[in-house]
Amino acid sequence: xxxxxxxxxxxxxxxxxxxxxxxxxxxxxxxxxxxxxxxxxxxxxxxxxxxxxxxxxxxxxxxxxxxxxxxxxxxxxxxxxxxxxxxxxxxxxxxxxxxxxxxxxxxxxxxxxxxxxxxxxxxxxxxxxxxxxxxxxxxxxxxxxxxxxxxxxxxxxxxxxxxxxxxxxxxxxxxxxxxxxxxxxxxxxxxxxxxxxxxxxxxxxxxxxxxxxxxxxxxxxxxxxxxxxxxxxxxxxxxxxxxxxxxxxxx
Numbered sequence: 001x002x003x004x005x006x007x008x009x010x011x012x013x014x015x016x017x018x019x020x021x022x023x024x025x026x027x028x029x030x031x032x033x034x035x036x037x038x039x040x041x042x043x044x045x046x047x048x049x050x051x052x053x054x055x056x057x058x059x060x061x062x063x064x065x066x067x068x069x070x071x072x073x074x075x076x077x078x079x080x081x082x083x084x085x086x087x088x089x090x091x092x093x094x095x096x097x098x099x100x101x102x103x104x105x106x107x108x109x110x111x112x113x114x115x116x117x118x119x120x121x122x123x124x125x126x127x128x129x130x131x132x133x134x135x136x137x138x139x140x141x142x143x144x145x146x147x148x149x150x151x152x153x154x155x156x157x158x159x160x161x162x163x164x165x166x167x168x169x170x171x172x173x174x175x176x177x178x179x180x181x182x183x184x185x186x187x188x189x190x191x192x193x194x195x196x197x198x199x200x201x202x203x204x205x206x207x208x209x210x211x212x213x214x215x216x217x218x219x220x221x222x223x224x225x226x227x228x229x230x231x232x233x234x235x236x237x238x239x240x241x242x243x244x245x246x247x248x249x250x251x
Contacts (some may be wrong), residue, residue: 002033002117003251004110005177006139011155011164012126015182018122018217020123021048022236023143025226026080026244032118032251035074038085039106039135041092045123046084049077050218059086064105064134065095071114073115079226081117093130102130107138119251128162136166141177145211146198148184148191156201176202178250181242182211209242 007020017040024036038045039060043053052058058073060083062192075082096102110120121143136142142163146152167174181203185191199206211217214236220227227237 002120003141004036004112004114004120004122004139004169005141005143006122006124006132006135007143007145008135008159009144009146009155010126010128010132010159011147011152014126014152015145015180015211016126017042017044017048017123018037018221019143019182019211019240020045020121021221022217022226022228022240023244023247024049024121025228026237026240027119027247028080029228029241030244030248032248033116034080035083035113035117036080037083037106037110037120037135039089039122039131040085040125041087041090041131041180042125043085043087043089044221046075047224048221049079049082049193049226051075051077051082051084053084053086056084056086059084059089060106061086061089061092063109063244065092066101070109071116074113076201079229080155089131089147096130096134103133103137106134110138119247128158130199133166133170136174137170140173141170141175143178143180144176145180145182146194147182148189148194150194153194153197156198160221176205178247179206180211181206183212183213185213207243207246209239209246210240211243212236214239 216234
């Protein structure tokens, strides 16, 4: 049975979707069967793997709201499989409240396909609301991207409070799978200080591979490609490959 990892941070701009997309592709390159669930209404993870959200027949919205078959909604790409998002997902938080078992709709849907994969990554929206709670209730663990800047640290206490509440009330098995340091600039003392602070707060949980600030990482999504396909020799591609190898070892 595949492990489900929610990629989550309520702060935007920390490299959450970039990490979800590029880890999917890097793990796929390592021979794992990986599914990326794009659970963010912006659908950037879908387009990052070359999936046009305007052309998909069914999306994760149809799966959790209308009961569409999850397996039928999955799109295969050269970089891993995708359960794509759709802008309609933006209103799903309200719609879920009218349905039974609103916190567990995604968990129930993924039961249909979980055995097909070694790993399922869920790219959650950058907020702590009902969609994110669905992602956390479905997950075995969370992967937290942390930008190496001061403001990124401020939101971590809120995220940890939410994690503890979800463990108590919804999903007792939920654990921190790993913490990914992103947008690291080794030329600055501050990036190094933030990295050390994060390692101190999460002993044994921070990946050794650190994701640098890298122009190729920023360019790749505009081509509908993960960085490992856009520029395999770039520092960003090498960093995500190294992190994927750590994840594979943990699995």
